[in-house]
Amino acid sequence: MRHLFFLALIFFCGKISFAQQQFTVDIEEILIPNFPALHSGAHAELDNKWIFIGGRTNGLHGFQTANSFPFNGINNTIYVVDFETMYIFSYSCDSLSDDIREAITSSNMQFYQDGNMLYMQGGYGWKETQQEFVTFSTLTAIDLQGLVSSVMNNTSITPYFRQVSDNQFAITGAHLQKLGNKYHVVFGHRFDGTYSHNNIAGFFTQSYSNAVRSFTINDDGINLSVSNFTENTDTNNFHRRDYNLVPQIFPDGQQGFTAFSGVFQKGINIPYFTTIDINGNGATHIPGFNQNLSQYHSAVAALYDSIGNIMHSLFFGGMSMCKLNVNQQLVTDSLVPFVNTISRVTRNADSSLAEFQLPITMPALLGSNAHFIPLDSIAKYDNGIIKLNAITGRTLVGHIVGGIESPEANISETDPTVSIASNRVFEVYIATAPNAVNEIAVKEPVSLFVYPNPANDVLNMEINAMEKENIQIVLMNAHGVILENYFSGKLFSGNKRITKNIALLPAGLYYVALQTDKFSRAQRLIVK
Numbered sequence: 013m014r015h016l017f018f019l020a021l022i023f024f025c026g027k028i029s030f031a032q033q034q035f036t037v038d039i040e041e042i043l044i045p046n047f048p049a050l051h052s053g054a055h056a057e058l059d060n061k062w063i064f065i066g067g068r069t070n071g072l073h074g075f076q077t078a079n080s081f082p083f084n085g086i087n088n089t090i091y092v093v094d095f096e097t098m099y100i101f102s103y104s105c106d107s108l109s110d111d112i113r114e115a116i117t118s119s120n121m122q123f124y125q126d127g128n129m130l131y132m133q134g135g136y137g138w139k140e141t142q143q144e145f146v147t148f149s150t151l152t153a154i155d156l157q158g159l160v161s162s163v164m165n166n167t168s169i170t171p172y173f174r175q176v177s178d179n180q181f182a183i184t185g186a187h188l189q190k191l192g193n194k195y196h197v198v199f200g201h202r203f204d205g206t207y208s209h210n211n212i213a214g215f216f217t218q219s220y221s222n223a224v225r226s227f228t229i230n231d232d233g234i235n236l237s238v239s240n241f242t243e244n245t246d247t248n249n250f251h252r253r254d255y256n257l258v259p260q261i262f263p264d265g266q267q268g269f270t271a272f273s274g275v276f277q278k279g280i281n282i283p284y285f286t287t288i289d290i291n292g293n294g295a296t297h298i299p300g301f302n303q304n305l306s307q308y309h310s311a312v313a314a315l316y317d318s319i320g321n322i323m324h325s326l327f328f329g330g331m332s333m334c335k336l337n338v339n340q341q342l343v344t345d346s347l348v349p350f351v352n353t354i355s356r357v358t359r360n361a362d363s364s365l366a367e368f369q370l371p372i373t374m375p376a377l378l379g380s381n382a383h384f385i386p387l388d389s390i391a392k393y394d395n396g397i398i399k400l401n402a403i404t405g406r407t408l409v410g411h412i413v414g415g416i417e418s419p420e421a422n423i424s425e426t427d428p429t430v431s432i433a434s435n436r437v438f439e440v441y442i443a444t445a446p447n448a449v450n451e452i453a454v455k456e457p458v459s460l461f462v463y464p465n466p467a468n469d470v471l472n473m474e475i476n477a478m479e480k481e482n483i484q485i486v487l488m489n490a491h492g493v494i495l496e497n498y499f500s501g502k503l504f505s506g507n508k509r510i511t512k513n514i515a516l517l518p519a520g521l522y523y524v525a526l527q528t529d530k531f532s533r534a535q536r537l538i539v540k
Contacts (some may be wrong), residue, residue, distance in 0.1 A: 054067070055383050066119065069433050071428065081136075088106065090159070092163045132151075185200045195226065258312050267395050287365070307348065312325060314397045315397065328378075331349065352374040352375070354369075378434060381416050382414050412438040458483065458533070481529070
């Protein structure tokens, strides 16, 4: 059952007040004949050539077990796109061993390019020997230079794949990244069986990793192994998959990543809004900010302004529970529809975060499970972040490729087959601007702050409304069932504080949920 209450700690965003490099964003579609229609696979870039492996060739997966992931949607072809000539080379994966072929033609695998090597790990796909869909427990190393040469010359690709197995790798819907000398599989889940809305009949098993799994890859080009496994676990805040993991330069100069949003919150079937920062010191949950305009994996570009010490993350389309209506009010849709919004999250020099909606949109409901590929020649930091201060005038910085395109916002409850895998390619331009750009700062109409948290006797709830609102505040258990109505009525603009005695409430996980006529939120509450 879907619930209309959504979980997160609320603070509304203000405009940036720090000195910064102002810039605008623009996109233009380009036509590349015979470009493959793909999403949810792996990609790499080598010598002005794009490499695409795995993923799906159909649109959004189904929600009934009979045909959720149809066999004819498996991408069994490796594509090499020569960016200079726009010529496309292809090669079938049929000659590979079953173990390698099945793993690299899965979807939602984790992947990371380290120079000439592309590492692909996990992923969800069909395992012939089991006659079942599984999450693969493999790490595959791919020699890109050899692979590209063989695909372009139509010679055997077999020598360029090596593989090892470990149950730690049985993850899908996560991200694989490298920080220092260690690799990190961030969040995700293990899903075995046939996908369905629910598991009443036992069609699948699912377990979230709730962790950042770290390890060392030992690879001399011939021998491949992994070692030094460690795990950082948080069963409440790391319970995420299908999110965006964006490289960051933090205000203290450290490099790392931020995990934005993702699904699903533990105990209730709705996305996360808060973020997780990951650097050399570990992973830190940031409860004081909500990303409202993008909750699923989409094309993302990262830019850093070194003069202002300001980090920007750009999100192109995708899926979102929230949007701004014609009156620029934030409203929610519990079905989490496809959107065409282009948004920006900015981290200021004082570490504060703010979200903005850009004045341009995607030309259709595009972006979900797409990729942003930075231009090879654009000035970047070693972690792939674009150097904003090196851009002068209007500059091509990269491309948006693939993803899912939908003709309607909400199709999961009607007919997912009307969506398609996209073969559209968009150039992304950044232009430095001397004046402020016309963007909308996202402000939540009502904020909710619950403290202390964890709590054991008295619970305080502070609500701030921007204007008069009809508000209901309830306490829910870990399964989203309403236990008590804390407040119901009109709240005029300004602050209100509610105090409740919870001394008799059994220890465990709860939610304090707020809902207005058009907006809903809630906060996870731990009672000790």
